[in-house]
Amino acid sequence: GQNIDQPTEMTATEGAIVQINCTYQTSGFNGLFWYQQHAGEAPTFLSYNVLDGLEEKGRFSSFLSRSKGYSYLLLKELQMKDSASYLCAVTDSNYQLIWGAGTKLIIKP
Amino acid sequence: IAGITQAPTSQILAAGRRMTLRCTQDMRHNAMYWYRQDLGLGLRLIHYSNTAGTTGKGEVPDGYSVSRANTDDFPLTLASAVPSQTSVYFCASSDQDRAVDEQFFGPGTRLTVL
Numbered sequence: 001g002q003n004i005d006q007p008t009e010m011t012a013t014e015g016a017i018v019q020i021n022c023t024y025q026t027s028g029f030n031g032l033f034w035y036q037q038h039a040g041e042a043p044t045f046l047s048y049n050v051l052d053g054l055e056e057k058g059r060f061s062s063f064l065s066r067s068k069g070y071s072y073l074l075l076k077e078l079q080m081k082d083s084a085s086y087l088c089a090v091t092d093s094n095y096q097l098i099w100g101a102g103t104k105l106i107i108k109p
Numbered sequence: 110i111a112g113i114t115q116a117p118t119s120q121i122l123a124a125g126r127r128m129t130l131r132c133t134q135d136m137r138h139n140a141m142y143w144y145r146q147d148l149g150l151g152l153r154l155i156h157y158s159n160t161a162g163t164t165g166k167g168e169v170p171d172g173y174s175v176s177r178a179n180t181d182d183f184p185l186t187l188a189s190a191v192p193s194q195t196s197v198y199f200c201a202s203s204d205q206d207r208a209v210d211e212q213f214f215g216p217g218t219r220l221t222v223l
Contacts, residue, residue, distance in 0.1 A: 041217075042216055
């Protein structure tokens with residue numbers, strides 16, 4: 001079966017750095033997405049990786065290793081507004097998007 | 110309208126009733142999607158449409174139907190609601206189909222079936 005694994009919850013301190021991991025086992029691979037979802041709101045797009053390596057976008061970076069079935073989202077200089085759930089999703093060989101259950105990130109002052 | 114709108118925002122429904130959730134986008138996107146989101150589970154695709162006039166089944170289509178008469182609208186109908194359909198429903202759209210493009214989400218509809 002197809003599977004996306006992420007930690008259920010993480011806690012970090014304001015101003016620090018946090019890395020949210022995502023591992024996947026899917027039938028094929030055509031890209032990996034990260035979305036942010038604040039409580040009670042809709043998901044919003046953060047990043048898309050289709051090739052191995054690091055993509056940096058301001059305070060957020062996303063890394064992909066296709067051979068290891070692994071990605072991480074790196075958040076730097078954490079702010080209270082970064083408290084949210086972070087969703088990992090993979091496009092499989094049938095071009096269907098498979099979603100992880102999300103990682104709830106709690107930021108403490 | 111800017112982006113995607115959904116209606117209603119929330120609804121309490123008696124089991125056995127018929128209900129249509131509305132979704133409209135003004136971005137002229139080709140593809141549209143309906144998801145449900147339940148606590149502890151990832152977003153699950155109910156139905157999708159790659160272009161006006163076509164629809165397809167997702168991971169959890171049973172008990173739901175959709176239509177795509179034009180580019181902008183993608184309503185989701187529950188023919189006879191059951192309590193297991195209590196969930197938050199998100200409509201989304203993307204410029205390209207085949208899940209290789211960013212998806213834009215509506216604000217969601219919180220549905221409770223009693």
